[in-house]
Amino acid sequence: MKKLALHWQIIIGMIAGLLFGALALQFDGGSQFVVDWIKPFGTIFINSLKLIAIPLIVASLIKGVSDLNDISQLSKMGTRTIGIYILTTIIAITIGLVLVNIANPGGFIEEATRNNMMESFSGEAGSRIASAAETQQRGPLAALEDVIPDNLFAAMSSNGNMLQVIFFVIFFGIGIILIPQEKSQPVKDFFDGLNEVILKMIDLIMLVAPIGVFALLAALIVEAPSVDVFYALGAYALTVVLGLAILLFGFYPSMVKLFTGIGFSQFLNGISPAQLLAFSTSSSAATLPVTMERVEEHLGVDKDVVSFVCPVGATINMDGTSLYQGVAAVFIAQVFGNDLTLGDQLAIVLTATLASIGTAAVPGAGILMLVIVLESIGVNPAGIALIFAVDRPLDMIRTAVNVTSDATVALIVGKSLNKLHEPRVKNWDDNYKPQK
Numbered sequence: 001m002k003k004l005a006l007h008w009q010i011i012i013g014m015i016a017g018l019l020f021g022a023l024a025l026q027f028d029g030g031s032q033f034v035v036d037w038i039k040p041f042g043t044i045f046i047n048s049l050k051l052i053a054i055p056l057i058v059a060s061l062i063k064g065v066s067d068l069n070d071i072s073q074l075s076k077m078g079t080r081t082i083g084i085y086i087l088t089t090i091i092a093i094t095i096g097l098v099l100v101n102i103a104n105p106g107g108f109i110e111e112a113t114r115n116n117m118m119e120s121f122s123g124e125a126g127s128r129i130a131s132a133a134e135t136q137q138r139g140p141l142a143a144l145e146d147v148i149p150d151n152l153f154a155a156m157s158s159n160g161n162m163l164q165v166i167f168f169v170i171f172f173g174i175g176i177i178l179i180p181q182e183k184s185q186p187v188k189d190f191f192d193g194l195n196e197v198i199l200k201m202i203d204l205i206m207l208v209a210p211i212g213v214f215a216l217l218a219a220l221i222v223e224a225p226s227v228d229v230f231y232a233l234g235a236y237a238l239t240v241v242l243g244l245a246i247l248l249f250g251f252y253p254s255m256v257k258l259f260t261g262i263g264f265s266q267f268l269n270g271i272s273p274a275q276l277l278a279f280s281t282s283s284s285a286a287t288l289p290v291t292m293e294r295v296e297e298h299l300g301v302d303k304d305v306v307s308f309v310c311p312v313g314a315t316i317n318m319d320g321t322s323l324y325q326g327v328a329a330v331f332i333a334q335v336f337g338n339d340l341t342l343g344d345q346l347a348i349v350l351t352a353t354l355a356s357i358g359t360a361a362v363p364g365a366g367i368l369m370l371v372i373v374l375e376s377i378g379v380n381p382a383g384i385a386l387i388f389a390v391d392r393p394l395d396m397i398r399t400a401v402n403v404t405s406d407a408t409v410a411l412i413v414g415k416s417l418n419k420l421h422e423p424r425v426k427n428w429d430d431n432y433k434p435q436k
Contacts, residue, residue, distance in 0.1 A: 010276040013210030014217050021221025031222040039219035045212025048205050049277075049286040052198055054156050056289050058169055059195040060307035065173025066188050074174070074308075080416060081309050084409045085317040086353065091251070092405075093349045096243045096323035097330060101345075105235035106334020166311055202289040206273075213280035220392065236331045237390045243323045244401050248275075252408040260415045262299070270298040270423070271407045278403040282395045284314040291403050295410050302419035309413050313406030320398030320405070325352040325370050328387055333379045344377040351377075 004012070020038075024030030065074060147167050149155035155164035176184045253264040274294045278287040288310060296306045326348050333340050340348075351373045414420040 009210040010213055010273060010280070013212075013214040014276070014280065017214040017217030018221055020214070021218040024218070024222055034218050034222045038215050040215070042212055042215030042219055045205075045208060045215070046281050046283065046286050049281065049289060050283070052201055052205075053285050053288050054165055055194070056198050056202075056292070057165055057311045058156075059191050059198055060292065060303070061166065061169045061311055062173050062176070062191045063188065063195050063303070063307060065170055065304075065308065066176040066184065066191075071174065071177060074170075074177075077305065077308055077413060077417060080413050081312060081409060082316075084412060085313060085405075088255075088319050088405055088409065089317065089322050089353050090349060092243075092247055092319035092323040092401075093326040093352050095246055095251075096240070096326035097345055097348065099239050099243050100327040100330040100334075103235060103239045104334060105239050106331050107235075166315060198289070199293065202293055206290065209273075209277060213276070216280050236327070236387065237394060239331070240324055240327050240394050241397060243327060244320055244397050247319060247323065247401050248404055252404050255408055256411050259412045260420060262411065267299070267407075267411075270294055271404060274403050274407070275400045278399040279396045282392070282399045284318075284399055284402045284406070287399070287403050288314045291406055295407050298423050299407065299411060300421045300423035301410050301414040302421065305414045305417065305419045306410055309410040310406050313409060314402075317405055317409065318398075318402050320401030322352045323401070324394060324398050325373050328370055329373050329377065329379065332374065332387070333377065336379060338377075338379050340377060347377055348373060 021034060024034045147164060149161065149164035149168065152165075152168050155161040155168070176187055249268075253267050256262050256267045257264065271291075271294050274287055274291040277290050278284065281287060284291075291314070292306050292310045295301050295310060296303055301309075329348050329352075330340060330345070411420065
């Protein structure tokens, strides 16, 4: 009997988790049972993926950079990657702003609902505002300072420091390129072997992905806020979801088709397990190993391109987060009765683009950067309390968009550098099989 494909297993796990969580709510103590006995398995699954994120970046990116023939190839790849990432981010924010101005979701929020939500989430909003204030008080070049670590091992101690690790790894790879081959070959062989070991670890972790997403979704249901709050914020949430759907099922597949010739179904089937995992974990960093595997093995991008573009994308390319920040900023302004000018909305585009570069690839980081976006247009940042209730499910969707954007750019860059080949897995609905 043929085994179900990975993405179908994950979908079944997600549906079963939602149903189990809903069922648990019907029994006294059911929610606590899920939190105590089910949720830990989801946490373990996420932690196992995060565990190998930094080693994967170190091994794969060093191999990818050192396999380039010269520095000019690295420069060409880097310029194109960063340029396309910035372009897609600006387009994503623009789509969000157009939708939120047309839908005007702030008009659906009643005064009583707003006051209740502000009161309920005031403590959490205050902590986020304080964190954002610390960020704003730093100098204009603080982000550049943060890129260069003073201690590699300290930088590798947290996935939030991924950009620092990437800087060192690229620097290290450049060093390998510049020394004689007979000296560099043993180092390259070591990291090549390390990369293969880590990829095998990914294969093993993905065997339990359906169980992991089951636990995560069940916990999400029992910990979700009341239905009344979701209803009050329905217009806002639908606006964000519509914008993300346009990116996910329209913009990215169209870009891939236009620049690489790969069809919609072929692209979406190839990246779907990574999308579903991103949806379940709300973490681009945790999904990174699977994203890289799918882009290389199932979409046919050369390893050296995947090893550079995807880790960089997981750190600085947050299209879904940027779209959400644009929609949320205008929504909060609408609720407070602030009329935003064209200049204010252009400021949102600029600030959200810059903020997305510094947004950590972990759950919930985007909402902290939203405070900075609100400050840039003079809207009370305490308004972020209004969207906490629905932020978690929206975070799941926008993470799937972030991952899809990374894959899209990897394909486009690969095609532009003539590094796109026939995928190793040609049957797009084939079972998940670890590659030898």
